[in-house]
Amino acid sequence: MSLPALQIRRMHNRYRVGGGDNADGLQQQLDRMVSDRLPAVLDRNIGGLYRRLGLSADSLVAVRRLNIRIELAGFPAAAEPGLIEHIGESWGRALLQGLERVMSTTGFTPGQAVVTDTLAIFPDLMSARRRQILQLARNAAPPWWSGALLGADADAEALPRLLVELATTDPESAARCIVELADDPGPAWLTTMAAPRIAAVARALIAAAGSVGEAVEGNGDRQGGSALSDSLSTAQRAQLSRCGDGDSATLLFAAYQHLEGRPVPADYARLKARLEPIWAQSQRHPVKQASEGSDRSATPARVAAKDAGAATPEWLEHPPDSEPRVVDIESERVPDPLSSDGDEEDPMVTGPSWVPVGCGGLLFLIRFALRAWVQGGDLNQGMLALGTLALNSVFDRLSPAARRAAWRRDRCLLQVFAGLHEPLELDEPCRHTSSAVSWASGVIEAIAMRLDDDLTGAPRGSEYVFGHAEESLSALDRLLLRPGRLRVAESEARLILPADGVDMGLRRGGWDIDPGWVPQLGRVIRFEYREQ
Secondary structure (H helix, E strand, O other), rough: OOOOOOOOOOOOOOOOOOOOOOOOHHHHHHHHHHHHHHHHHHHHHHHHHHHHHOOOOOOOEEEEOOOOOOOOOOOOOOOOOOHHHHHHHHOOOHHHHHHHHHOOOOOOOOOOOEEEEEEEEEEEEEHHHHHHHHHHOOOOOOOHHHHHOOOOOOOOOOOOHHHHHHHHHHHHHHHHHHHHHHOOOOHHHHHHHHOHHHHHHHHHHHHHHHHHHHHHHHHOOOOOHHHHOOOOOHHHHHHOOHHHHHHHHHHHHHHHHHHHOOOOOOOOOHHHHHHHHHHHHOOOOOOOEOOOOOOEOOHHHHHHHHHHOOOOHHHHHHHOOOOEEOOOOOOOOOOOOOOOOOOOOOOOOOOEEEEEEHHHHHHHHHHHHHOOOOOOOHHHHHHHHHHHHHHHHHHHHOOOOHHEEEHHHHHHHHHHOOOOOOOOOOOOOOOOOHHHHHHHHHHHHHHHOOOOOOOOOOOOOOHHHHHHOOOOHHHHHHOOOOEEEEEEEEOOOEEEHHEEEEEHHHHOOOOOOOOOEEOOEEEEEEEEEEOO
């Protein structure tokens, strides 16, 4: 069994050094000690802490905040032999003693999970995953310990992937998670997951359950294979075979069937009755205005949410078999960033429904912006203001004629970004309320601070928008300048980008993660890189 490892996500250190000729040298040595030697001291001693508390090396522990104060005296000079080593050992022991004090006063029992506002202890990775999935399904905001223990991408948008991973490694735990969610007064999590993703989870759960059944049979502990596959009726098998058509209830059937002895609904009536009020509530929304001075209404795209594959009462009985109606978006005729003379165009990304865009990276800001949104305001107007500020930071350096053409070309991006149902008609920036502009400005600043200075721009990005290679680009400019093609439907927006624009800086920052079904904006939003 491997030794436990300690990881400090964030450490704020303050120390005072007395005056004298050696003060600067001692300060520099303390800086090096905190960054290099202190983590080594903690790693070397964390195993003893686990043993004293009765924790196994598989246990996961997260402490939200820990304040430690130590005083050292008796060293006359920075050159004193062993000074920095002594400080590192003392500091490390103080931190470990603080951890032990917090954990021992919580009253946890080894082998059981304990979660408070300041401490989270799980006996193993799977128990942490189960708790994470349950909390993400009930609350879009990830729990405070989730990122520290399980990775920064552990948010509500990752729920389908997390369920697939859990179903593959521990199908019994995955089934119990889903059944526990299904037993909630209202399974609202179903209404926020697109049907293809739910179908993927269902298939993974079924496949994992089948492999578990075969393995158990081989050991002689059970005959007859998987309890899930054996107990399916003909009608239920038919439902499972259609799960790719958007049948969200399939996942519940699979979970119920996997747990032996659980009652299985004879039909969808009960689930439909539970989903109906949830879906009805999601339809209550005000009509938005596209911009000041405009008499055209800009309806939020949430009205078309059921077309995106969420579980609605109608879908439980009649899965649709037709493509969503494509919104006709008039576009400016500009050179296509994805094709060149003599190349055969991909029929999947050509035609009247696909329009060229210059600042496709605007859609990369959606996940960050929604996390920063303050509840209670007008989300559509806030997102519209944010998108306008971001695009204007790029377009403002163009000539007036080129700027108008750029706004006409990329207005479809702004429509998707703001969650609007009707196409925008504009060739200049929209006007916004002071509160929307204030929030948007703060988000822009936060995004700019988060971006790495060495973020690579997309090939031909500045040439496509400015007509020439622009040298003085900020990190935000390089993020936004992503030429591609966009298709906007009532319930889906898909952005196709050139494959040579894939950048590890984007990946590390999580900017081009596929948003999938975004209930706040009423669309499935997908990014795709394609070779040309």
